[in-house]
Amino acid sequence: MFTSSSLSALLPPPKNAPATSSNDQLQRQITAKNLSDEGTKSNIKPKDPGTTTAEALIARSRISFHEFMPLRQMTSNVSIPLPTDKEIEKTWLDTKNVLDGILSKNTQSIDFDPLRNRSEVKSIEIRNSHEPQGPKKSVKVIKQVSDPLQPKMFKIKKRVAPPVEEPFAPILHKSGSGGFTLTQEEKDDWNIPAAISNWKNPNGYAVDLQNRVASSSKVENTFSGRSSKSLELSNALDLAERKAREEVHLRAEIKKQEAERLTREREEKLRLMALRARERKDHGLAHFFSSADPQADQARQRQIIAEERRKQLELEARQSKWSTADRLRFLAHSQGRDVSEKVIIGAAKTTDSEDIVHDSRLYTKAARRNESQVYDSPLFMQESRSSIYRPKVASYAVERAGDTLRNLNQSTGSNETQNSNHRGPIAFTRAERSESARTENDEAEEREVKRPRNG
Amino acid sequence: MDALEVSKVDLLKRDAEDAYLNSLWNNRFRYLSSARGSRLVDDKRKTVLERFEGYQLIQNDLATRPSSDSLVKGGRKEPIEASIIPAVYGEDAAMHSVLERQRQQRNKIPKWHAPWALKRIVNGHKGWVRCIVVNRVENDWFATGSNDTQIKVWDMASGRLKLTLAGHTMTVRGLAISESHPYMFSASEDKLVKCWDLEKNTSIRDFHGHFSGVNTVDVHPTLDVIASAGRDAVVKLWDIRTRAPILTLAGHKGPINKVKCFPVDPQVVSSSTDGSVRMWDLRAGKASKILTHHSKSVRDIAAHPREYSMATASTSDVRSWRIRDGQLLTNFDSGPVGIITCLGINDDNILFAGSESGKLTFFDYETGHRYQELETELAEGSLESERSILCGAFDLTGLRLITGESDKSIKIWKQVEDATPETHPNLLWDPNLPMQRF
Numbered sequence: 001m002f003t004s005s006s007l008s009a010l011l012p013p014p015k016n017a018p019a020t021s022s023n024d025q026l027q028r029q030i031t032a033k034n035l036s037d038e039g040t041k042s043n044i045k046p047k048d049p050g051t052t053t054a055e056a057l058i059a060r061s062r063i064s065f066h067e068f069m070p071l072r073q074m075t076s077n078v079s080i081p082l083p084t085d086k087e088i089e090k091t092w093l094d095t096k097n098v099l100d101g102i103l104s105k106n107t108q109s110i111d112f113d114p115l116r117n118r119s120e121v122k123s124i125e126i127r128n129s130h131e132p133q134g135p136k137k138s139v140k141v142i143k144q145v146s147d148p149l150q151p152k153m154f155k156i157k158k159r160v161a162p163p164v165e166e167p168f169a170p171i172l173h174k175s176g177s178g179g180f181t182l183t184q185e186e187k188d189d190w191n192i193p194a195a196i197s198n199w200k201n202p203n204g205y206a207v208d209l210q211n212r213v214a215s216s217s218k219v220e221n222t223f224s225g226r227s228s229k230s231l232e233l234s235n236a237l238d239l240a241e242r243k244a245r246e247e248v249h250l251r252a253e254i255k256k257q258e259a260e261r262l263t264r265e266r267e268e269k270l271r272l273m274a275l276r277a278r279e280r281k282d283h284g285l286a287h288f289f290s291s292a293d294p295q296a297d298q299a300r301q302r303q304i305i306a307e308e309r310r311k312q313l314e315l316e317a318r319q320s321k322w323s324t325a326d327r328l329r330f331l332a333h334s335q336g337r338d339v340s341e342k343v344i345i346g347a348a349k350t351t352d353s354e355d356i357v358h359d360s361r362l363y364t365k366a367a368r369r370n371e372s373q374v375y376d377s378p379l380f381m382q383e384s385r386s387s388i389y390r391p392k393v394a395s396y397a398v399e400r401a402g403d404t405l406r407n408l409n410q411s412t413g414s415n416e417t418q419n420s421n422h423r424g425p426i427a428f429t430r431a432e433r434s435e436s437a438r439t440e441n442d443e444a445e446e447r448e449v450k451r452p453r454n455g
Numbered sequence: 456m457d458a459l460e461v462s463k464v465d466l467l468k469r470d471a472e473d474a475y476l477n478s479l480w481n482n483r484f485r486y487l488s489s490a491r492g493s494r495l496v497d498d499k500r501k502t503v504l505e506r507f508e509g510y511q512l513i514q515n516d517l518a519t520r521p522s523s524d525s526l527v528k529g530g531r532k533e534p535i536e537a538s539i540i541p542a543v544y545g546e547d548a549a550m551h552s553v554l555e556r557q558r559q560q561r562n563k564i565p566k567w568h569a570p571w572a573l574k575r576i577v578n579g580h581k582g583w584v585r586c587i588v589v590n591r592v593e594n595d596w597f598a599t600g601s602n603d604t605q606i607k608v609w610d611m612a613s614g615r616l617k618l619t620l621a622g623h624t625m626t627v628r629g630l631a632i633s634e635s636h637p638y639m640f641s642a643s644e645d646k647l648v649k650c651w652d653l654e655k656n657t658s659i660r661d662f663h664g665h666f667s668g669v670n671t672v673d674v675h676p677t678l679d680v681i682a683s684a685g686r687d688a689v690v691k692l693w694d695i696r697t698r699a700p701i702l703t704l705a706g707h708k709g710p711i712n713k714v715k716c717f718p719v720d721p722q723v724v725s726s727s728t729d730g731s732v733r734m735w736d737l738r739a740g741k742a743s744k745i746l747t748h749h750s751k752s753v754r755d756i757a758a759h760p761r762e763y764s765m766a767t768a769s770t771s772d773v774r775s776w777r778i779r780d781g782q783l784l785t786n787f788d789s790g791p792v793g794i795i796t797c798l799g800i801n802d803d804n805i806l807f808a809g810s811e812s813g814k815l816t817f818f819d820y821e822t823g824h825r826y827q828e829l830e831t832e833l834a835e836g837s838l839e840s841e842r843s844i845l846c847g848a849f850d851l852t853g854l855r856l857i858t859g860e861s862d863k864s865i866k867i868w869k870q871v872e873d874a875t876p877e878t879h880p881n882l883l884w885d886p887n888l889p890m891q892r893f
Contacts, residue, residue, distance in 0.1 A: 068748060071777070072785045072821065073560060080762045080777050080784075083719040091719050092677040098738045099680065102701050103694055164706055169745035173730070 068172045312408055334401045560886035565824035567881055568805055569874040571817060571856060576834050577614045577865040579607055584859025587848045588630040588639075594851040598639060599859055600627030606641055606651070611850060614867065620651055622658045629671040631681065636695070640681055644668035648683045650695065662693045664700050675716040682723050684711035690725050690735065704735050706742050715756045715765065717778055724765065724778070726753035732767050734781055744781040748774060757798035757806070759820065760853070766806055766820075768795040773808055775820065787823040788886070792816050797846045801853035809844030809858055815868070826881035837862035 072078050083091075122141040128134050182190075196205050207215075319327060325345060332338065582602025589597040589611075596617060598608045606627055608618035620641075629642035638659075639651040648669055650660035667686035674681050680701065684690040688711060690704040709729035716723055721734030721743050730751055736743040749769035758765045759775075764784055766775040773787035773795065787806065789795070794811040801807070804820040817827040833842055841862040849856055856868040871879060 066782070068783060070774075070783050070786050070823075072775075072823075076563065078784065080764050080779075082761065082763050088677060088718040091722070095722065095737050096678060099678065099692075099694075099701050103697070103699060106699055106701070161705070165741055166706060167742060167744060169731070169747055172746075172748045173750035 067170070308407070312404075334405070557886055560822075561884075563822055563886075565819040565822040565826070565881075565884050566804065567876045568803065568817065568819060568826055569870040569872075570827045570879050570881075571815065571829060571868045572871050573832055573866060574855075574869040575614055575867040576832075577609060577867065578834065578863065579609075579616050580605070580863050580865070582626070582863060583845055583861045584863065584865055585626055585628050585845055586630045587846045587857050587859050587865070588632050589848055589850045589857070591632050591634045591851070597848075597850070597857055598630055598632070599846075599865055600630050600641055600643075601859075601863075602626045604643070606630065606639075609865070611855075614865075618656060620656065620658070622649055622651075623647065625668070628669065628685075629673075629683075631672045631674045633674045633695075634676065636679075638674075638695070640672045640674060640683075642669035642672040642683050642685065646685075648672050648681070648693065660695075660698050662691075662698055662700075664691060664693075665689075670710065670712055671714045673714050673716045675722065676718045680716075682714045682716055682725075684714045684725055686710040688727065690714055690723060692723070692737070702737065702740055704733075704740065704742070706733055706745075707731065709752070712752065712754045713756045715758060717758070717763075719763075719779070721778065721781075724756055726756050726767055728752035730769060732756070732776075734778075746776065746781055748783065754794075754796050755798040757800045759800045760802050766798055766800060768798050768808055770794050773798070773806070773818065773823075775806075775823075785821070785823040787818050788825040789816070789818070790887075792825075796844060797848075797858075799847050799849045799856065801849050803853055805853070807847060807849065807856055809847045811843045813842035813844060813860070815844065815847075815856075815858070822884075822886075824881070824884050824886075828882070831858070831860060831866065834860075834862045834864035834866075837864070 066074075124139045124141060125136045126139055127136050196207055319330070322330070580599065580601040580603055582604075584599050584601050586600040587597060595611055596608055597611055598606055600606045604621065604623045604625060604627065606620040606623075607616055608620070609615065610617050623641065623643040623645055625644035627641050627643050631640045632638075632653075633640070637653045639653055641649050641651065643649070646663070646665045646668060648662035648665075649658045650662070651657070652659045662681075662683065665683065665685050665687055669683050669685035671685070672681055672683040674695075679695045681693050681695055682690055683693065684707075688705070688707045688709060690702075690707075690711060691700050692702040692704070693700055704723065704725075707725065707727040707729060708731075709727050711725050711727045714723060714725045720736060722737045723735040724732060725735065726732045730747070730749045730753060732746040732749065732753055733742045734744040734746070735741070746767070749767065749772055751770040751772070753767050753769045756765055756767050758778075763778050764775055765778050766773060766787075768774075768789075771789055771792050771794075773789040773792070775784040775787070776782065777784055787808075789808065792808055792810050793814065795808045796811050797807075797809040799807040800820060806818040806820045808816045808818065810816065813831045815827075815829040815831065816825060817829070818825050831842060831844060833839070841860075843861045844858050845861055847856060847858040854869065858866045858868065860866060
């Protein structure tokens with residue numbers, strides 16, 4: 001409450017504190033007494049008129065109801081006139097004196113006069129003390145010139161601020177700011193935890209795992225709205241895709257089954273048809289051949305053969321009208337040989353010079369074009385290489401033709417076409433000898449092959 | 456005669472015995488009169504009338520008993536007399552007296568005042584307008600200080616810019632015009648108080664010495680002294696002529712928001728963010744009175760032009776005081792106002808409070824009646840967040856109100872001219888209990 005009654009008042013004064021005047025101490029004692037003894041309040045008259053109001057206020061300051069009761073709400077018509085001129089004048093004079101005193105004290109220390117710093121020259125007359133009647137000496141006294149900007153040579157002592165004497169000031173407002181208290185929940189809501197970096201930790205804070213997880217989950221939770229939605233979306237898309245796939249799969253399965261069923265039915269139908277046809281045929285043949293009359297059977301057989309013969313003859317008659325090229329083509333066709341058009345026409349002619357003797361090995365080794373070729377003789381030497389992978393042109397038809405020929409031969413009783421099922425090139429038809437013999441007669445064979453061209 | 460004497464002596468003896476016993480009894484069981492539990496049991500059943508009768512009986516008993524007066528005087532009579540209201544009306548007697556006072560308040564009828572309306576918006580500053588001062592000599596111009604470090608002088612009638620004074624390097628926070636010199640003083644956050652010569656329109660003096668930004672400055676009405684205060688929580692008094700600091704008034708615990716000088720003691724009054732208002736005794740160099748009624752930062756002090764009283768404002772709390780002794784005069788009905796940044800008092804007993812949320816509130820100074828609430832209008836091109844009033848002052852006639860706002864504009868308000876109580880009724884007069892708060 002008062003500086004005199006506080007703990008600091010019991011301590012010795014600070015080292016560099018300004019020495020309190022005895023007058024001041026007396027004042028303080030008086031005020032203390034003043035407060036302790038209310039009765040003697042009016043008897044004391046402090047010496048300093050400046051402190052009158054302050055001390056009087058201190059003495060008066062006991063809390064009363066009127067301190068915080070609004071005056072205008074207790075009594076109506078409170079008039080507070082402005083201070084009179086006389087009052088103002090008096091206050092002005094008093095204050096001016098005090099302030100002037102302070103100001104003059106302050107300003108004296110400050111050297112405002114620039115002339116004062118100038119070097120003054122003073123002359124003094126001195127006489128020797130030993131001979132009082134001797135001649136006078138005049139001495140000039142010159143003030144040493146000092147640098148005005150030189151820093152001060154003495155140390156400035158820091159002074160502790162003097163204790164502030166304050167009037168008794170009871171707190172006249174409600175503390176606790178209107179009964180507004182925060183609950184723990186609200187406090188927690190506003191709590192901002194200290195930031196600890198995940199990367200740097202120079203102070204070595206330890207964040208236990210639980211808190212770390214909590215904080216990280218907190219961070220995740222802040223984005224949870226977005227991520228859960230996207231998760232849902234992707235899940236839904238996945239689901240839809242899977243469903244679509246399943247449906248497509250199912251449909252394909254059903255289609256496949258349907259197709260299978262259809263094919264099975266068709267096969268069945270075909271099988272049945274074939275069966276029926278066979279039955280009918282068998283029945284017919286049986287009927288045809290199983291007639292009671294054997295002569296009629298023979299007659300019928302003869303009739304069939306005659307018919308076939310007639311067809312053959314017709315063909316031959318037609319073939320007789322063919323050109324050589326056509327006949328050759330037909331022959332090649334019937335034998336399954338692919339004879340080029342040029343050969344047929346006769347455009348591809350070999351030189352007819354018989355003088356030239358070829359080394360037969362040239363032919364066998366001609367195929368070896370480079371060193372990487374392992375085998376002496378190419379595997380498909382007899383066929384043109386280009387036509388290895390070419391499908392056989394209507395081999396089926398050729399076979400048929402061959403069959404008919406055989407049939408004809410059979411029917412005619414000739415055994416000539418016994419080997420006709422040999423489907424090799426013409427050049428080898430006769431070459432059923434040993435390898436050596438064949439190499440020797442290669443030329444002859446060639447000539448033989450080429451002979452029909454001439455014809 | 457003997458028998459009479461004997462009976463008298465007996466009587467005296469009996470009286471003395473009675474008195475002795477009574478005093479013993481009192482000493483033994485006096486606490487029961489103040490203890491609640493013992494009386495509550497049967498007191499609850501009694502009506503007020505019964506209790507009053509009981510009270511009267513006790514009083515009569517005391518009055519008729521002479522011996523009790525002679526022996527147990529001080530200890531007995533006073534507390535019982537003082538406790539008449541709780542004795543008769545029960546424990547909530549204090550409440551009753553407040554209600555009684557409220558009833559009296561209700562019976563008062565505050566004076567009707569014409570409402571205020573916006574008259575003019577003056578633009579020119581490039582920052583918040585932090586302080587306004589009206590020329591005290593003639594009502595022809597006013598000056599504003601701003602965040603853009605400039606002081607601008609405006610013509611009162613036309614609202615035209617007259618002059619721009621540049622010299623500060625930070626926000627100008629306070630302005631004061633001297634009545635006896637052709638000087639204007641400005642306080643700034645750059646720790647300086649500058650003195651401007653209004654005849655040469657230049658800065659002529661700097662007052663160095665504050666440790667931090669200066670928030671406010673005021674000229675003493677009679678002495679050649681200015682008082683300035685700021686963030687370093689001291690009020691400094693400067694001699695205008697020599698620029699020398701005269702006094703440093705320390706005591707506030709927080710930055711000082713406002714300093715006001717008066718011709719008679721207390722000559723300097725300062726209000727601070729620590730919620731206190733200090734009245735300083737210049738001759739002693741210390742506070743003569745500390746007003747601790749406000750619980751939050753006291754942002755402004757305004758003096759009444761015709762009465763030796765002032766008003767101070769903290770958040771949602773405006774009070775008026777007798778300056779001479781710091782007696783509380785009125786609690787204003789300022790509950791819902793919010794953070795009050797500036798105050799102004801009119802000749803017509805109108806108190807204006809500008810709040811940080813951009814609300815102007817007008818009070819009747821006598822009764823504390825809040826009679827008008829007004830929102831500022833946003834200047835063109837300003838944001839919604841820039842709606843706040845930073846300073847305000849009435850002109851000398853009290854017919855115009857000038858406010859400086861954070862939308863960088865100065866607004867001039869006037870009362871509606873042909874308003875009558877019928878056409879423009881004031882807000883309802885409802886003195887409530889919070890107005891009686893302490």
